[in-house]
Amino acid sequence: MEMHIALLPGDGIGPEVIAQAVKVVNAVGQKFGHTITFKEGLVGACAIDATGDPYPDATHEICAGSDAVLFGAIGDPKYDNDPKAKVRPEQGLLRMRQKLGLFANVRPTFTFPSLVHKSPLKLDRVDGVDLVFFRELTGGVYFGEPRGRNEQGTKAFDTNVYSKEEIVRLARMGFEAAQKRRKLLTCVDKANVMATSRLWRETVQELAPEYPDVKVEYEFVDAVAMRLIQWPKAYDVLITENLFGDILTDEASVISGSMGLMPSASLGSKVKLFEPIHGSYPQAAGKDIANPLGTVLSAAMMFDYAFGLAEEAKLISDVVNLSLAEGVVTEDIAEGGKAYKTSEVGDWLAAKIL
Amino acid sequence: MEMHIALLPGDGIGPEVIAQAVKVVNAVGQKFGHTITFKEGLVGACAIDATGDPYPDATHEICAGSDAVLFGAIGDPKYDNDPKAKVRPEQGLLRMRQKLGLFANVRPTFTFPSLVHKSPLKLDRVDGVDLVFFRELTGGVYFGEPRGRNEQGTKAFDTNVYSKEEIVRLARMGFEAAQKRRKLLTCVDKANVMATSRLWRETVQELAPEYPDVKVEYEFVDAVAMRLIQWPKAYDVLITENLFGDILTDEASVISGSMGLMPSASLGSKVKLFEPIHGSYPQAAGKDIANPLGTVLSAAMMFDYAFGLAEEAKLISDVVNLSLAEGVVTEDIAEGGKAYKTSEVGDWLAAKIL
Ligand SMILES: CC(C)[C@H](C(=O)O)[C@@H](O)C(=O)O
Ligand SMILES: CC(C)[C@H](C(=O)O)[C@@H](O)C(=O)O
Numbered sequence: 186m187e188m189h190i191a192l193l194p195g196d197g198i199g200p201e202v203i204a205q206a207v208k209v210v211n212a213v214g215q216k217f218g219h220t221i222t223f224k225e226g227l228v229g230a231c232a233i234d235a236t237g238d239p240y241p242d243a244t245h246e247i248c249a250g251s252d253a254v255l256f257g258a259i260g261d262p263k264y265d266n267d268p269k270a271k272v273r274p275e276q277g278l279l280r281m282r283q284k285l286g287l288f289a290n291v292r293p294t295f296t297f298p299s300l301v302h303k304s305p306l307k308l309d310r311v312d313g314v315d316l317v318f319f320r321e322l323t324g325g326v327y328f329g330e331p332r333g334r335n336e337q338g339t340k341a342f343d344t345n346v347y348s349k350e351e352i353v354r355l356a357r358m359g360f361e362a363a364q365k366r367r368k369l370l371t372c373v374d375k376a377n378v379m380a381t382s383r384l385w386r387e388t389v390q391e392l393a394p395e396y397p398d399v400k401v402e403y404e405f406v407d408a409v410a411m412r413l414i415q416w417p418k419a420y421d422v423l424i425t426e427n428l429f430g431d432i433l434t435d436e437a438s439v440i441s442g443s444m445g446l447m448p449s450a451s452l453g454s455k456v457k458l459f460e461p462i463h464g465s466y467p468q469a470a471g472k473d474i475a476n477p478l479g480t481v482l483s484a485a486m487m488f489d490y491a492f493g494l495a496e497e498a499k500l501i502s503d504v505v506n507l508s509l510a511e512g513v514v515t516e517d518i519a520e521g522g523k524a525y526k527t528s529e530v531g532d533w534l535a536a537k538i539l
Numbered sequence: 540m541e542m543h544i545a546l547l548p549g550d551g552i553g554p555e556v557i558a559q560a561v562k563v564v565n566a567v568g569q570k571f572g573h574t575i576t577f578k579e580g581l582v583g584a585c586a587i588d589a590t591g592d593p594y595p596d597a598t599h600e601i602c603a604g605s606d607a608v609l610f611g612a613i614g615d616p617k618y619d620n621d622p623k624a625k626v627r628p629e630q631g632l633l634r635m636r637q638k639l640g641l642f643a644n645v646r647p648t649f650t651f652p653s654l655v656h657k658s659p660l661k662l663d664r665v666d667g668v669d670l671v672f673f674r675e676l677t678g679g680v681y682f683g684e685p686r687g688r689n690e691q692g693t694k695a696f697d698t699n700v701y702s703k704e705e706i707v708r709l710a711r712m713g714f715e716a717a718q719k720r721r722k723l724l725t726c727v728d729k730a731n732v733m734a735t736s737r738l739w740r741e742t743v744q745e746l747a748p749e750y751p752d753v754k755v756e757y758e759f760v761d762a763v764a765m766r767l768i769q770w771p772k773a774y775d776v777l778i779t780e781n782l783f784g785d786i787l788t789d790e791a792s793v794i795s796g797s798m799g800l801m802p803s804a805s806l807g808s809k810v811k812l813f814e815p816i817h818g819s820y821p822q823a824a825g826k827d828i829a830n831p832l833g834t835v836l837s838a839a840m841m842f843d844y845a846f847g848l849a850e851e852a853k854l855i856s857d858v859v860n861l862s863l864a865e866g867v868v869t870e871d872i873a874e875g876g877k878a879y880k881t882s883e884v885g886d887w888l889a890a891k892i893l
Contacts, residue, residue, distance in 0.1 A: 341738035
């Protein structure tokens with residue numbers, strides 16, 4: 186197969202972890218006979234520094250012309266805590282999501298036997314957790330108008346808005362994922378307060394009969410925030426709007442004890458994007474110590490979701506598990522054992538694949 | 540002192556737990572020589588059943604004419620999962636908050652040595668947690684206009700709106716609480732996305748110099764959702780808007796392992812309201828098995844916050860701790876020991892006070 190992949194390393198440790206994913210992707214390509222080409226673009230703080238724009242047109246063209254985007258991380262401390270800054274790296278992220286039409290963010294949470302003891306939760310609560318969020322990513326309060334201030338600047342407002350179609354296309358992805366998994370779908374909303382949430386709930390109720398094999402539950406966002414800690418194993422597939430998804434996927438990500446390893450996918454009409462859920466970790470940048478496994482597992486999701494190549498995806502996650510079992514890991518999870526460099530882990534994984 | 544207290548038992552186990560708080564309040568009154576009168580009102584599902592209105596005018600008059608309101612719980616399964624129901628118990632709650640001007644919801648999370656092992660979190664993460672949320676309660680997306688649907692019903696929208704004054708009065712409460720505690724204030728927002736959040740952050744930044752002894756931190760809501768699980772001891776006082784507060788206070792409530800014991804206060808211009816954070820627990824209603832300690836501790840907060848009677852408040856929490864130490868507790872926390880009835884726990888606490 187021919188694959189055109191856009192690489193957006195971004196800021197902080199982004200370039201280092203992306204470099205390891207490239208090694209792994211190339212190894213898989215070589216082994217399975219795929220022709221893979223990469224094009225690199227700037228995004229985030231480094232793009233602001235170079236061009237004044239966190240998501241330059243040139244980067245968008247590279248992404249729009251690719252089959253998939255591999256993304257590292259963005260964010261730089263110099264843009265933090267400055268609510269009045271005119272240009273911020275996150276704006277690039279939001280514009281990229283919107284311009285590429287990436288309306289569904291897929292965020293799995295699962296555990297690794299060798300890392301689950303690092304969870305802040307007790308073992309019986311978290312061991313074997315396997316859930317996945319489908320977060321709506323291009324609607325809601327993130328993009329709704331009007332937003333801003335009154336003339337005197339003494340009042341601020343935001344608009345949360347959802348159309349039925351936006352809900353339908355996201356919900357269908359959730360239903361279909363549930364059909365391939367444990368057949369439980371949880372619709373997360375605040376239908377006792379918000380008009381948008383009532384449209385979500387109604388729309389999901391209308392779709393449900395088309396998926397008779399899927400059990401559908403409706404839960405308020407505050408209840409889910411509790412149950413994710415109390416009994417996360419109760420969940421299979423969760424669907425929700427943009428802002429609730431932002432909060433709950435981050436909450437869910439820490440329960441596994443291996444946030445640095447969690448991958449994600451953002452799906453849309455044509456191009457699909459894959460990125461680790463961890464941040465740009467500026468303190469570690471350039472030191473060759475960052476954990477590349479979240480990015481490598483995001484590349485595995487890419488083979489699966491963007492190219493329908495499940496075997497390739499499986500091989501990548503198998504070698505990742507092997508690296509954990511054999512202790513070929515970075516210092517964050519080495520626990521007294523030898524700590525490998527970021528680049529060494531990438532080399533090891535690529536060699537195992539070939 | 541003369542105290543006029545409105546009692547709103549509400550639904551489910553509400554009446555049973557309120558009855559125990561009344562015993563305790565009366566005992567404290569007798570011991571310290573306070574004259575206490577109670578007036579009872581309907582709220583929630585029981586008020587809908589009786590009058591068609593979840594917060595009848597008669598109830599509002601009782602509350603508005605009192606110094607403090609003791610509130611049980613509301614909610615009935617027959618109103619759940621029906622997004623189209625015309626009248627819902629929650630509407631009564633929201634109207635009550637608004638009409639009484641209860642703009643600040645105070646939600647502490649702390650641990651009890653004898654119960655902390657019930658936390659879903661590992662002991663080292665949670666032992667000694669002591670944080671308190673100040674959640675804005677009468678603004679934001681809960682009340683913002685416009686809200687609703689377009690004509691065809693294919694689009695729904697909500698408005699989140701905050702004025703500077705709404706933020707200032709809530710934030711000042713947080714600053715003052717922090718001054719009396721560990722002097723750390725965390726402002727929780729989503730200033731990288733929302734205009735309302737940017738006004739929150741700006742306003743808090745403007746107030747901060749007036750409280751030079753308080754260290755102020757600004758964190759995004761998604762980050763707080765993570766850190767509340769990873770390291771809740773890092774927090775002291777948190778301030779936030781209505782919707783974020785709804786989600787995060789519920790999340791915080793389960794980490795202590797004793798959600799059934801957590802009290803809360805809602806403060807406003809004149810009347811103050813006190814309630815346990817647990818729900819109406821309909822399965823247990825009428826069985827004399829519900830845990831009354833959350834309501835009793837809410838009564839303790841009442842003496843403190845509504846009447847400035849710290850000694851009375853302290854005595855109540857001391858006897859609650861004694862009941863835990865001596866195992867005079869309901870079945871939810873009896874753990875193999877003898878399970879006392881709801882009413883027996885109330886009698887025991889009142890007797891200990893006298
Ligand atoms: C950086 C920020 C705008 C972004 C969001 O809120 O979507 C981030 O938190 C995320 O979840 O990817
Ligand atoms: C019942 C509901 C409207 C309410 C809220 O969202 O405020 C509840 O969740 C709470 O936190 O008191």
